[in-house]
Amino acid sequence: MSVNQSFIGRSYPPTPTYRVSREKIREFADAINDPNPAYRDIDAARALGHKDVVAPPTFAIVLTLPAGAQFVTDPEAGVDYSRVVHGEQRFVHARPLVAGDEVQVTLTVENIRVAAGNEIITNRADVKTVDGELVTTAYSTIVVRGQ
């Protein structure tokens, strides 16, 4: 099975609105064993100039992973998920993601190419507020290992 090249350039509709909560940020920070008070203490976050507790630098994966799954699990895309490994990840933050933000993710399949017998897929996930303000762009490269 090989990945359907015709998906290059395809964008999916924005995901349902996700409300970033203080509780989810704290849960995620606990899960990465990071005691930084900016993730938990509103006063600490405000002292740093933020309007509420901030999300860790990689928190957006909570939103972008399900967005990416739209493509990876699309039967037409031809991705053998059992052979998928995560190759690269990049976050570009236009501004900090904070509790109270209501955001949606738009996934775009940027590229699909073959290298050394593997198929390499690059996805871009744009995280925007419901008002259209760009917060974060996440780039994921996944590798479908060859047989």
Place this chain on the structure above:
Amino acid sequence: MAAVGDTLPAQDFPIHRYDLIRYAGASGDFNIIHWNERVATSVGLPNVIAHGMFTMASAVRVVTDWVGDPAAVVEYSVRFTRPIAVPDPEGAVLHVEGSVREVRDDGLVEVDLVATVNGQTVLAKARALVRA
């Protein structure tokens, strides 16, 4: 004021099965290779492996602990080069070092991270751009 070549305080991050279960729950990434040894070894992995995104999240603490405000990280990227096996009960220890690669004209600081387990590199091109 950061200068090229400055080193950031290095840190060690122990990783045990418990951490992977908790990260799976918090992140929503329930890929079975991160918690089931039988399946992980059946697909050719040495053991249950850590989520790459857990490793990425842990490594950037060298930067966020250094700068104080985690939202000062405006860009962060890594390449996953080697899976981290997490045997039970021993676990693994992720060692992370950081250094200032460049101080840009716009004041942003580029930090290079080196992440290893037992001396073997697990992340390549691990780099953060920071308002420092």
